[in-house]
Amino acid sequence: MAVKIRLRRMGSNKKPFFRVVVTDMRCPSSGRFLETLGWYDPKRKGSNYELDLERIGYWTERGAQVSDTVSSLVRKNKAAQRRAAAAAKSSA
Structure with a gap:
């Protein structure tokens, strides 16, 4: 089974939010999924x-392909964690 990590659109008209899910590539984006790995709300300010980076790593180790948008979110998350660690290190 070919597996992909991608966004699944939820919400109502003009108020979208997305869940990050693991799904079979052949299923439609709003169809059946294997696991929920997180969420993304483009309208929300701040965070x-x-x-769940641990589970994303688990699935990518097993051959899951990551969509462009999800990989962008993962890169952003890792950069934010590095900045937080550097700030904590400099303040200590």
């Missing part, structure tokens, strides 16, 4: 996403 507008949450990801």
